[in-house]
Amino acid sequence: MAQAIRKKPLSKTVNAAVSARIVAQDHFRTLRLGTPFQPRIDALAKTQDWYNWAGYRAPNSLWNEELEYFAIRSQAAVFDISPMTKYRIEGPDAEAFLDRVTLRDVAKLRPGRVHYTAWCDDEGFVLDDGTLFRLSPTRFRLCSQERHLPWLLDSAIGFDVSVAEETEAVAGLALQGPTSFAVLRDAGFAGVEKLKIFDLADLPHDGGTVGISRTGFTGDLGYELFVPADRALSLWDRLMTAGQLRGIRAIGYTALNRARLEAGLIVANADFTTAEHAIRADRLRLPDEIGLGFMIDLQKGHFNGRRAILEARAKRKLRHVLVGLEIDGNIPAEHAIVYHKKSQEVGLVSAAMWSPMAKRNIAIASLARPYGDTMVEDLWVEIYAMRELQHQKLMKRAKVVARPFIKLDRRTANPPADF
Amino acid sequence: MARQIGLCHAKFRAFGNRSRKNEERVAREDWAKMKAWDAIIIGGGHNGLVNACYLQRAGLDVLVIEKNDWVGGAATSRELTPGFLYSNCSYVCSLFRPEIMRDLELPRFGLQVISYEGGAVFTRDGDYLANYRDHDAHRREFARFSKRDAEAYDRYARDVTRQCRFIQPLLMRTAPDPTSLRPRDLGELLYLGKKFAGLSAPEMALTLRFWTMSISEFLDEYFETDVIKANFALSGIIGTALGPMSPGTAYVLLHHYMGEVDGSVGAWGYARGGMGAVTKALAASFKASGGTIRTGAEVDHVLVGRGKAKGVVLAGGEEIFGKLVVSNADVKRTFLKLVEEKELPDVFLRRVRNFKIRGSSGKVNIALDSLPEFPALPKDSPVYRGDMHFTDSMERMERAYDDWKAGRWSADPFLDMVIPTTLDPTMAPPGKHFMSCFVQYAPPRIAGAEWTDADRDGFAESVISQIAEYSPGFRDRIVHMEVRTPREIEAEVGLTEGNIFQGELTFDQLLFNRPVPGYAQYRSPVGGLYMCGSSTHPGGGVMGAPGRNAAAEILRDLAKSTSHMSAAHDVI
């Protein structure tokens, strides 16, 4: 039996979209991208100690993690945050849209302000936390750890708003530490002194502007700067030149991670598992279970997860609590199991360190309620400290304490201190 | 080394004293007069060999009888043209259970699995969509087509992984009989129930939908780009007589995702030396533990006396006695051809006859004098070392299926094409290559009539012309070609209607319904006659689980220890 062969000729017409797609094919040769600051960072990367941050080559440390940490606390530290996922949200309904997506009341976020927020799925489980920048009445930037484009686009149904991913287009730098203000001022960013904590301003740079906010992930005086990718290097150079005498240093993630822990801040997929990545259903977390309950604004209109969050609160279905711990001694309790009365397993430490600033042995832990919630006495952590190929097993008393573990006045002082 | 595969019988003498003794004994004695074997396995496919290995290692004296002059069934490597080794049926090693590899020491007996490094679907606009092993590269590749789809992948992967985690532990367990009140069946039902109850409500809801959805509908809920959907959909249709728009194909996707290469779920790989390397290692393991293989011996029927299997009769009339008989053949072949009708209850026979085993695929295996070029693909692309496809839309895939329903081979077929010699030089002379094209769809009969040679050639042409569209000069590189339609697959491998899974993978033929209700626990109405092929739970693919699970049931009946069988790996 003969059969015809159904043949559609391969398309020979080249259209622009297809050509652009084909040009982008060669990404497979570079598995870890560089950020717009990469030439400068590569030049400083003496330890060549990299990790993969969302497909980018990011430094764990550049020359010495200990000194990098002290640059945050005593000088000015520069950390490349370009790999952070960024979405531009724009339109007449942008505020209403974000109000519906995120937990906090966006109407209260004035243009030129930033707030830390989180967003949940229908079950009230946290999809991510991040920072929301209100660039104008109708324009926002949402920064997050994970990627959420489908969620944001589907949430935008019924709103007059556009959502676009701009991670590659916008470079970001965190400038943190006591001399950070002085560095910016010396770099000629006039007006930066007016920025109060969580304020945001566009200041001129290199024929364009840079968005500077008084925000950060260190609990210290600090700023974050967002600039179009093509002006990233000039910004870097401008800061480095101005900061030379103020001890400005580029740093890697290890140092930043310590500072954030002292500040009591949590990291998605380190201290809790984000809902879209949780394969095991019991790893999902409600905001109240990871210390983000304060964001929930029941006075505002509907927001994603509202019904589930209310129901969980009403029916006492909150099963976990995220707490700060202070642990006896000085051995970091990283990933230690938390016990009640030294016997009953009640939780796990997700981050821990000896805090050089607080001079306390601190940790963030996730506990099964009521432990850490109403039952805070008689908690212990079992530390397995690997020393020369032996685990030194320590059972240390742990106390639930308030976060942040350190509170620095200079973070919020106005005008900012000029060190 | 690879060329000796057809002579495995001789080669395996090297392993183990006991085995050599057996063979000498076999040579010396008249088969008919021999004392009964503890177990006779009909068919030396991978499941037959897995089953034989486990039984032999439990201390039974086991004989494997194979019709062909080589073992392997549909997992073979054959030198069909000088210097080229063909994985001429199955071509991918992913589903094979690591627990079985470990128990039977397959790495020790030479099995090496090499992971694919990528894969791609060529698009009609001169581009391609690749799958890369690196998560971020994968995302960036998708982003070339759609930023949204690129970011949708994680949620898709999470949901599919959740489903896999639910299903995977069921592979290495005997399905419960829901009509039975035996404690064991009730216990298994309870296990299933508990596993299900362990899911969160949204997961349960997804599970229930997942089992009845089409892969096309499932993918619509995550992705917007046709080629990205086509890229994932292929796992929902390979080996089935269903199209991507048929309900139930979402489950088939799981079946293909459950493969593991070195613990990475969903990864596919080649066996070094072709798929024959899997069965070669199994045969070596079997021999080393003292088992006996007799090739070139076709079983005519199973000897049954007083409702119990007593042995087999070969095509030449020779009788071989065994205390039990295990059939690696499919359920139709076993009970409609090898066992007399009078030995079987009517209801069982009716169900066996109703078992759906329509072949849906063919193979075109090609020896090439050089590596084909695909102008769309950069020369250094890892995609060359993975699987390539040309079906870039759901509609093309579904239309290919419409042809099958009408009793035609697909005019615009779906190909799963690999060139294993890009990673395994043992399969072809230096500089030359072996290409395996899995082709869907090919019906068991053409418009109700047997396949003819002309049909076969037309089928091959549909494949070659599709490849040649994307690879100029492809035809000129062809040194030799083997075309296998369901007709050839049935004739050589003995798979009824050329169905590579020994039975379609639809819900009515899964779990306690596989192969037929009431006999889903590897036993049959004939005492001492067992089934161990892919017709049984959990089904097809070079997985080995049916052979292993059958061995566990047999040893249970013999009250023998199963301590040499690893339990299914934990899914935590």
Place this chain on the structure above:
Amino acid sequence: MTSSETIVIGGGHNGLVAAAALAKAGRKVLVLEAGSEVGGAARTEEFAPGFRVSSVAHLLNRLHPDVVKALDLDKHGLQFARADFMPSVALSKDGPLVLHGAYGEVLTGTNSSEQSAWKELRAQLLRYAGILKPFLSRRPPDLAGMSLRETASLGQTALALKKLGKEDMRDFLRVLLMNVADLLDEQLADIRLKGLLAFDATLGSNLGPRSPTSLLGLYYRLAGETGGAAGAQIFPQGGMGAVAAAIRAAAEKAGVTIRTSTPVAKIIVEKGRAVGVALHTGEVLRARTIVSAINPATTFLDLVGPREIDTGFVRKVKNIRMKGDAAKLNLALDRPPQFTGVDAAGHKGRLVIAPSPDHVERAFNPSKYGEFSPEPVMEITLPSLADPSLAPSGACVLSAVVQYAPYALKEGWDAGKPKFLKAIMAQLEAYAPGIGKSVVHAELLTPADIETRYRMPGGHWHHGELQADQMLISRPVSGWSGYDTPLEGLFLASAGSHPGGGVSGAPGLNAARRIIAMKG
């Protein structure tokens, strides 16, 4: 602003049933209907001068007995006698085959071995459909935590299964999700009979007879009953509008107020609770309970709006597949047609053009790609033969449901409709020669037309594809299958909810029962 205790949005048959049941339970109920008359897709309308026809649904085969009882519909003019049961006639070039009585209690037109095979298969199908039948009048089980009653009722199902006996239970479990074509091939030989059954199993869905799970469609049909007989079908005197009228009468007797030509513009939500509706006129009506007996997607995406519900829920609602695949043909004929080989009784029956399962499958194939088949399959009724008031004297009405007519026709229905009508007429001509010349007026309602005219998104008469993954706990969406919604005070009651479409009243009645039980 006025206030009413319960507002029912949509005066289709489910809305009226829900309203009547709630009113009977002592509620003050107001029904708001957008159209100028109630009945939704179950109306009798004039489509050509002097010719009237049932709008979309044109046969009654599954009005739920609980609905008949709860609303005393027999006292409101709905009574069915066995003599009214319509035969089904499988038309074929080889002469017709007829299923008489309640879905083929007697089969004629084929040989005796086929008759006995059918007898056996019919009994089996009815037995298995009987297992599923109790689900029609229940809430789907709640996965998040089942009440004792729910668990008990599932236990009853398990018991019913056990009662089948071991082998029957095994077969039941095997065939449950099977495709109808394979099952028919296992048990029957006559392609006319198989074609008819294949057609019935897939009618109203986007499945072909070879699609796995298509057998469920047949179970769904056979789980319905009329006059106590499973699978029986009748043509109500006065058309389907008479059914709606009877339900309306029952509702009004129970005290329900009905406002027609009153489209709802918006459901008003305050702090997660539905508190009322706003009409197009701007008028606001507040109520303690809002029952939406219209399409679930319209309810949430248009009336509630995505802002008041969660994104995941919006996704689920948008993912409900509801693209209709059936068209309605109304023909005004100047004389009754003569279908070849069919007797007078047959002409009063349901005439099906689906000569074989393969034919149905072939008709289905193009619809997957947004095309229609040149040889569509259809069921035809000639209602004016049973009720002469529907047509001028001597003239005749032909009402047909035609598959497969994809909602999203690639070339667009403006261009495609005349071609499709031509294809249909060619089929009709083949079985009823001369019919073409007797056409006074032809009205073809594509899914796009049905969508506009009857406010059914996608023109899908089930308000959502009725396939396994959109049934029971997944209908209309998983997590919200029990008539309640993420919004307090808002309930669903249309065919988009469990158990699905057809003129059954079951979703409406089940919803009312749920609301009463919730004191919602």
